[in-house]
Amino acid sequence: MTPVTIFSPLNLFAMLGWIVLIAGIVLDRAWMRDKLAGLYWPLALSIGYCVAIALGFGAFSAGGNFETLAGLRQLFLNDWALLAGWAHYLAFDLFVGAWIAREASLSGVSRWFMIPVLPLTFMFGPAGLLLFQILKAAFGKGAQA
Numbered sequence: 001m002t003p004v005t006i007f008s009p010l011n012l013f014a015m016l017g018w019i020v021l022i023a024g025i026v027l028d029r030a031w032m033r034d035k036l037a038g039l040y041w042p043l044a045l046s047i048g049y050c051v052a053i054a055l056g057f058g059a060f061s062a063g064g065n066f067e068t069l070a071g072l073r074q075l076f077l078n079d080w081a082l083l084a085g086w087a088h089y090l091a092f093d094l095f096v097g098a099w100i101a102r103e104a105s106l107s108g109v110s111r112w113f114m115i116p117v118l119p120l121t122f123m124f125g126p127a128g129l130l131l132f133q134i135l136k137a138a139f140g141k142g143a144q145a
Helices: 003-026 030-059 069-075 079-107 111-123 125-139
Strands: none
Touching: 003 030, 003 079, 003 111, 030 079, 079 111, 079 125, 111 125
């Protein structure tokens, strides 16, 4: 097992989680949106993250750290650390996407707004979160008309 052999299946698994999330929204199945895509799928991706950390822990690049940009770059020269970082993104972006979908439902934000928000969250997590918060403030329950 190498980071290279894990990378593609990890991506596929994450993509399936997003498909489950979208299916839960379209089919109006809260359990698919909230539990399956919003909790269990990110937890499974988190296991992948922990496996990558465990398998590569001893091999992480010397001099790598989180204190400087150069130190961070050095840390991610190791493929296990890079895979772990990627799994981190995959898990958290899906978790946030599911939270956004659930919050949209609870706050009365139209599912149509999820069309730009969720892909943006998938590709550029914080930008999707920001767009959702703007839409929620403008169009959610309690928004000024």
